[in-house]
Amino acid sequence: MIRTFAALFLALIAVPAAAQLRIDITSGSQAAMPVAIPAFPTGAPVATPAGNTAELGRQVADIISNNLSGTGLFRPLPAGAFAAPTMNQVNAPPFGSFRTAAAQALVTGFVTANPDGTLTIGCTLYDVFSEEKLAAQGFTVTPAGWRRAAHKCSDIVYSRLTGESGYFDSRIVYVAESGPRTKRVKRLAVMDQDGANHRFLTSGASLVLMPRFSPVNETLSYMSFQNDRPRMWIYNMGTGQQQPVGDFDSMSFAGRFSPDGRTLVFSVTRAGNSDIHAYDVASRTTRRLTSGNSIDTSPSFSPDGRAIVFESDRGGSQQLYVMNADGSGAQRISFGEGRAGSPVWSPRGDLIAFTRIQGGKFRIAVIRPDGSGERLLTDSWQDEGPSWSPNGRVILFSRTERNGRSSLRSIDLTGRNDRRIPTPLEASDPAWGPLLR
């Protein structure tokens, strides 16, 4: 299976570029592609609950610029470098001015208000030199959901120019932190991938940790200390309903869903010993997958659901292991100096991200599922808790500075684009959700 993934990975990067305009996202050495993203035109501006359509056209362009520049692969040109196309020019833009501005790609489109109150946002990608239309797609959205159209347009551009699926139309769940460290208040919060539409989900009355999205529906798993019973909960974001998972008289924690959303794996402690358990969401039954006196925790499924990576100190120190989904055949995959924890399997299957603890530092690293090719991506005082973007190209994590301040950051697989994700409060334990439907 590991070989299959490796072959798939090689096949993907070996595909000859279909268009001349293409970004190789694996090298990390390529200069960012200059791209023009002028304000999306509208006809006569129409007032909508989200603002008038001309203003929305500017904001759509801003969102796409922000998304693309954040990848480190694109360099949106300043708006003054060219004239924005008018509504009539969207299908035949004046390429000369974009060539003069040295843009290689042009992202344009339109915003129109429909009689039924919805908005249609068009999105077109051009190769400025060949004048070829590389992609075109329209999105009809409610006024409240207009940002999603900008994210979907960003996904189209990213996908067409890199050959990878996009990840901008997605959300992040995390733990918002406030107060002194000895009495930290922690709240579940969810927001769009770019920080917009931020919402708190819990009040902070109970300590909460490690929220994770179900890959298939609007639910989260998380750990809560509610009523001094530290255990796993499931949160339905649509209804606001929360339910404890299973009925253990001891601590349960570190949950993650299987790729089909039917199983939740997590640790349960008994008499000081932590073992990995699998909870069937439908039947509400639990199976124990590991045993022994070691700390076995932080389980994460492979994308085909057949294997689980986890951490264990069974060999004397905290290291990574891969086992079959039924708990059999555990094999250690991390070696070398230091400790390794909090592994999470990439949705592409090719890599496992984890926290490498070495020489007094906590750093985000990746390793192949067979234990080869370990690579450090970050270098800081305490980076931990990686979570993959839906396309397996970017990793979210939390960084704690030496002064105790914590924030969310992302790093791409080249290790060259270390960015801060803005949050209203201090933040930790991020988890990236699947692409929205």
Added chain:
Amino acid sequence: MTKALPLLLVAGSLLLAGCGKTRDVLPPEAWQPAPAQAGTGAIDQAGTVPPPEPVRSTTLAGSQAALVEAAGSDTILFPFDSYGLDEKARQTLGAQAEWLGRNPEVRVSIEGHADERGTREYNLALGERRANAAKNFLAAQGVGTERMSIISYGAERPAVDGSNEEAWALNRRAVTLVVSGR
């Protein structure tokens, strides 16, 4: 008798309200500067106020303070990434066990904690191990396991705020907390 009491209270408050009313009838006094004293130096004084009656805190039997007083501490510390009990921890737990033996009605919760230099999941598991190590030692000294519960906070509730060896040493701990008693 019990029925009469509320009536008495009502009557009493009416009485008080009446007094208040009488005072209210008087017009508010306009503020006037005190008349200058003609060089006598006399101070107008009618009485003294005794010092407040003393109140001394006393340790209640079966309380957290009593545990700390008797055992020296409610907290034991651990080396890095370890849940082993050193000599000092054993002494403290031994004294806690003796006190628990003398206070059989007391139930305790043992909280296990880790320092910040570990991953979130590992720290929770390590805190659990530390709390369990303390519980096992107390049990071996004769404290009934039904009187003890454990909870791990991982690195979530440090005793001391700080990112240095001293703070971490104080945060790697298990704390015995009295949750019920007399």
